[in-house]
Amino acid sequence: MAISCVHLKAGAYMVCLTHALSTEREEIMGLCIGEVDVNRVVHIVSVIMLRRSDKRKDRVEISPEQLTHAASQAERLALQTGKPLRVLGWYHSHPHITVWPSHVDVRTQAMYQMMDEGFVGLIFSCFHDDKTNNLGHVTVTCFQSTNQSPEGEPPMYERLEIPFHIVRNESINEPCLNALIQLPRILHDEEEDAYNQAQLVKSNHLDVHNRAEMDQLNEGNMVCDNRILNDVHNSAVFTKSVCHQLEVLTGPLMQCLQSRLEKNKHILESLNKEKESILQQLSS
Incomplete structure (x- = not known):
């Protein structure tokens, strides 16, 4: 059906x-x-x-x-x-x-x-x-x-x-709110996985490529230089991705949640005042 x-x-x-x-x-x-x-x-x-x-x-x-x-x-x-x-x-x-x-x-x-x-x-x-x-x-x-x-x-x-x-x-339920605040962590973990994978792949490639060069040149300076450049490049890309995530997602999301918190505080204050007023009317 x-x-x-x-x-x-x-x-x-x-x-x-x-x-x-x-x-x-x-x-x-x-x-x-x-x-x-x-x-x-x-x-x-x-x-x-x-x-x-x-x-x-x-x-x-x-x-x-x-x-x-x-x-x-x-x-x-x-x-x-x-x-x-x-x-x-x-x-x-x-x-x-x-x-x-x-x-x-x-x-x-x-x-x-x-x-x-x-x-x-x-x-x-x-x-x-x-x-x-x-x-x-x-x-x-x-x-x-x-x-x-x-x-x-x-x-x-x-x-x-x-x-x-x-x-x-009227409000976001707790499971949805928990899912929303987990989003920055999920995206960060994905970027970190991509960074670690790139490090592993390029490291294996350099090991194979540079072993052949070392056999010919019998020196390791070029191997060291390539690995340093590889690490710097991967780290820079990872840092750029994380900074972009902070700018376009994490920062605005925190501001949005902070605004919701302030709004809820005002609503709670208003409800408490209304409660006190009703209690006073009932007691009188």
Whole structure:
């Protein structure tokens, strides 16, 4: 039975959008937590950001370990809320390209639907400028996969667009807030992994290349110089990436959270004053 529509909590939408806008070089990905009601409406209440293991710009892969960890988080959240929450969706970004899922996305979605027919996919198209008015915009789509092949034939999957609505909520729930504050750490760890991998690859390349040179020249000065230059270059690239992350993401995110904190303090003060006024009226 097909899903009728998807209701995405505004807090979860904000986390997905922030994650999608965190980088325009590669696609990001994450998992959605929610429930399906009796009317086949999917309610997404929280999301889990995932760390990319493959940083090729057109690849998003979710490992079994990540799925297992997300399922455990969903179980804990279900116990806290008393609702039958589970992992029932995934999201990823399409930087600089259209929002429509590729044939790989459609096949991936079909695979998830084999485990759970309520599973849905969300795609955020960002950094895709409108050349007519020179404005940037973000487009979002929600989809499932449907098999169009006759029975007995190899499957031919096509996208099935699912209507979705962003549901307003007064505040960000704790799981969404925790996911949001984990984003800088996830991006930093990804950059650190790329730095360590570059160091390892170039070091192995230099070892092979320079051993041949040493056999010919019988000297190690050039080997030492190349390794120093390699270390300086990789360290500079890593430092530049981290500084860029601090400038465009971590700093603005801290300011946003600080503004929310100040706003919540003012709301709390107002509520306390209203409470005192009501108590005085009741006592008199």
